[in-house]
Amino acid sequence: MCQANGTWSTANCVEKDCGTIPAIINGKYTLWNTSKTTYGSLAHVTCDTGYESNVTLIMCRANASWENAICNPKGCGSTPTILNGAYTLLNTANTTYESLANVTCEAGYESNTSQIMCQANATWEHAKCIPKDCGPLSKPDNGDVVLNASTKYEAVANYSCKDGFQPVGDISRICQNTSTWSGVQPICAKKVCTANTDSRGMDWGNILAGEMRVKSCEAGFTGYVTRKCLEDGDWQLPNYNCTRTAVTNVLIAVKSLQANATTSDVLDALTQISNVTNQEQKPNASSLLTNAEIASISSSLETVANLVEEKGLVTPDIAKNFFKSASNLLDDQNKGSWQSMQESKSNGGEKVLSAVDKLGEALRNKLQNGTDGFNTSITIIETNVAMEVKRVKRQDVQFPTTNITTESSKDDWFKDSQSSIRLDAEALGNTDVVVTAIMYKDMSDILPPSSEDITGSTSGTVLNGPVLSFSIFPKIENLDPPVTLVFKHLQTNLSSASCSYWKFGRPEQPGYWDNDGCKVQTSNDTITVCKCDHLTNFAVLMSPFVEADEQSSEIRLVSIVGISVSSFCLLLTIIVFAKLWRYVRSDRSILLLNLISALLISYGIFIGGIDRTDNKIVCTVVAAALHYIYCAVFCLMLAEGIGILREVSLVFSQNSPLRQLLVFAWGVPVIIVGSTLSITKTNGYGNDHYCWLSLARGLRWAFVGPALFVILFNVIVLILLFKKMFALKAMGEKPIKDKIKTTLWALCVLVPLMGISWSLGIFYINESASFMQYVFAVCNGLQGVYIFVCNCVLNKKVKDGFERERLRRLNKSMTSSFSLNLHNVSKESTSERRNCDKDNTESDPSVS
CATH class of the missing domain: 2.10.70 (Complement Module; domain 1)
Structure with a gap:
């Protein structure tokens, strides 16, 4: 308003007041x-x-x-996933703060909570569906239980029993979704040999493992029968210590033969033996010869043979009845008794050999002396044994010959036999001799098939052919040329033939097979040809496993792939070391490159020559080359171990042993392979199936021996290295994690060099361990990969080398760029100076 004093009244605009702030929910x-x-x-x-x-x-x-x-x-969004379970919202339209979801687990699982909630931080609570726990299991008496994992849902428990016990009930139990184990805990009960009737018809009932049952002999026999139930629940062959009256009478008759016995007495005793052993007269199985009878009659034959040979009482009839009796003893119907005698270490078979040899000497003496009744040759052929004694006048000796005739169809085995003995006249010189040749049809169940010596070690072989016996008089110690023996195999699926002769034992020690002076000339699935420089009883022993099919496409594919991968990694290692040689050069690096080279050579020979069996010379060369290069691989590994041991022990040594180590690594294999070739005369280097070392005799140790020595030595080096590292103060100051990493690094460096995979190569041809072929092939592939990873990927020197090489190249690039820029700047300055001079000259001609 305009006031009385002529001025306007004042007014103020003040902020409106909103008053107290209202409340807000939550x-x-x-x-x-x-x-x-x-x-x-x-x-x-x-x-x-x-x-x-x-x-x-x-x-x-x-x-x-x-x-x-x-x-x-706040909103948590959809519920998360849960392993072995699921979430279910209580309110499917609400996933905000404090919303709830139920937890449901699959069968066999349980949750640590029944519900989860949307949390204040806009995330759902966590829940887990964990396997239900069935709890621990107790071991059964005389048994054990092994879990494949834990005691939770789906875990498997396997039960086993000690030797002599067998599980009764389920041997496996599973943790069920009810938190209980399936079935009931089995018990380990003593194994039982169940009721069994043997070849003679005697019923043995049930008996616990480890126990022996004794029974009386059948009617008409005196003595007893024993049979043991073995720990594995199988019956041992029964031991019939039973003798019938007829056999007892034979033993009495033989025992009554004195020094003044006549040919009639001897013939009468042999006739009794022939009659009592004649299998054609046996009406039933219970009448077959027992263990005790065979052992007694074998001894009786030996007694008669000694008497006849000593007193010269042999006649054609005595010889005929003697061989008839021996053939009866060796008949296949007595197989069960002979097998039982082998189990009890009886030497009955050896006594038969000895008795026949003695009678052969007696016949030879008669023929040598020109006694009436004996012509220039004597031939006796029975069902299981055949013999020929004849005079030879500076001519080749062959047994059997095609002109030998047989009396019955039962003797066709001898006429059709592909087994033979041959001695060249050159070995006899100018001497007229009397030869004795004997062939035993099948002694595989009669003579023990083991090369057992005084140490009790056995080679685990099989007698796979007839036994051939040959002798001459006058005796020649070392035959030159040697006698040739051809053996027709009884089984065609065995391998690794070994030409052997029977070495007679002493009274307190049984005889065994030996192979001194004998070697395999050729061998295939059906025939083995042997050469021996002396004369006695010969046979061929073979390994009791089937040779694997090294031609298998699957095995060959795995081998090629494995070796290709390994070769690629080894070549890559060589390239890396060559590129970074200035940074990684050391004695160990040189040894490593030599090892890689040896492995690459071995791969090439192995793939290209392991099956080159079509040419014997090439196959022998391939086998010898593989033997050499594998030995070189192991010697290089040994050199690596020696180098590491020297570095650890002689920290401040200045002299490098590299040259000596390389000479050792490549030279020692020459001695090993050369000595083996000289001793075996290449026998065992390749055969008709593969070009690799034979498993026969001890040849495998020419490879396995050095390999095991190297592995043992490197294990010792590894132990010493661990000991040395843990003794260092620096190691002691490191945390446990670093100590473990350092130890593992040393392990990764040494273990590939131990070459365990190559030891599997000796089993490459064994089908009973045919999986070794796949393991061998896979290990070949992994070996190269392992060497590359340990010596390139995880090698600090290599990593540092790459970094230094990168920096060197970067510095070189920067230097080149700087020089180029400097050159361009200089060039531009020169050009500008010239232009400036030109402008000055044009503006002032006096400027020059």
């Missing part, structure tokens, strides 16, 4: 300025835990009211 407001609630004033919005606002501030508006804010619950 939150609160806080004034920015606690004393001001007018237009433009601000208030901070704070929501309770688990809630969030759409704005952080509100303001007093021009209409004197506060802006609105809302605290909404």
Whole structure:
């Protein structure tokens, strides 16, 4: 208003006041300025835990009211996944703060909580569905239980029993979804040999493992029968210590023969033996010869033979009845008794050999002396043994010959036999001799098939052919040329033939097979040809496993792939070392490159020559080359171990033994292979199936021996290295983790060099361990990979070398770039100077 004093009255525009801030659900407001609630004033919005606002501030508006804010619950989104279970929302439309979801686990699993909730941080709580636990298991008496993992759902428990016991009930139990083990715990009961009727018809009932049963002999026999139930629950062959009256009478008759016995007495005793052993007269199995009878009659034949040979009482009839009796003893119908005698270490078979040899000497003496009744030759052929004694006048000796005739079809085995003996006249010189040749049809169940010596060690072989006996008089110690023996195999699926002769034992020690002076000339699936420089009883022994099919496409594919992978990694290692040689050069690196080279050579020879059996010379060369290069591999590993041991022991030594180690590594294999070739005369280097060392005799040790020595030495080096590392102060100051890493690194460096995989190569041709072929092939592939990883990928020197090489190239690149830039700058400055001079000359001609 215009006032009386001529001035206008004043007016003020003040901020509207919004008053007290209203309440907010699940939150609160806080004034920015606690004393001001007018237009433009601000208030901070704070929501309770688990809630969030759409704005952080509100303001007093021009209409004197506060802006609105809302605290909404936070959202957790959809429920997460849970292994072996599921979540189910209580309210499918609500996944915000404090919402709940039920936890459901699959059968066999249980959760640590029944529900999860959406948390204040907008995440769901966690739950786990863990396998139900069935609890521990106790061991059964005389048994054990082994878990494949834990005792939780789906775990498997396998039960086993000690020797002589067998499980009754399920041997496997599974942890079920009910938290209980399936079935019931088995018990380990003593094994039982169940009711069994033997070849003679005697029923043995049931008996516990490890126990022996004794029974009386059948009617008509005196003595007893024993049979043992072995620990594995199988019956041992029965031992019939039973003798019938007829055999007892034979023994009495033989025992009654004195020094003054006549040919009639001897013939009568042999006739009794022939009759009692005649299998054609046996009406049933119970009448077959027992163990005791065979042993007694064998001894009786030996007694008769000694008497006949000593007193010269042999006649054609005595010889005929003697061989008839011997053939009867060796008949296949007595197989069970002979097998039982082998189990009991009886020497009955050896006595038969000895008796026949003695009678052969007696016949030879008669023929030598020209006694009446004996012509220039004597031939006796029976069902299981054949013999020929004849005079030879400076001519080749062959047995059997085609002109030998047989009396019955039962003797066709001899006429059709592909086994033979041949001695060249050159070995006899100018001497007229009397030869004795004997062939035993089948002694595989009669003579023990083992090369057993005084140490009791056996070679585990099989007698696979007839036994051939040959002798001459006058005796020749060393035959030149040697006698040739051809053996037709009884079984065609055996391998690794060994030409052997029977070495008679002493009374307290049984005889055994030996092979001194004999060697295999050729051998295939059906025939083995032997050469021996002396004369006695010969046979061929073969390994009791089937040769594996090294031509198998699967094995060959695995071998090629494995060796290819290994070769690639080894070549890659050579390339890396060549590129970084200035940084990684050391004695150990040189030894490693030599080892890699030897492995690459061995791979090439192995793939290209292991099956080159079509050419014997090539096959022998391949086998010898493989033997050499494998030995070189192991010697290089040994050199590596020696080098490491020297580095650890002689820390401050300045002299490098590298040259001596290389000469040793490549030179010693020459001695090993050369000596083996000289001793065996290449016998055992390759055969008709593979070009590798034979498993026969001890040839395998020419490879396995050095390999095992190297492995043992490197294990010792490894132990010493561990000991040395843990003794270092620096190691002691490192944390446990670093100590373990350092130890593992040393392990990774040494273990590949131990070459265990190559030891498996000796089993490459054994089908009974045919899986070794696949293991061998896979190990070949892994070996190269392992060497590359340990010596390149994990090698600190190589890593440092790559870094230094990168920096060197970078510095070189930077230097080149700097030089180029400097050259360009200089060139530009020169050009500018020339242009400047040109301009000055044009403006002032006096400037030159």
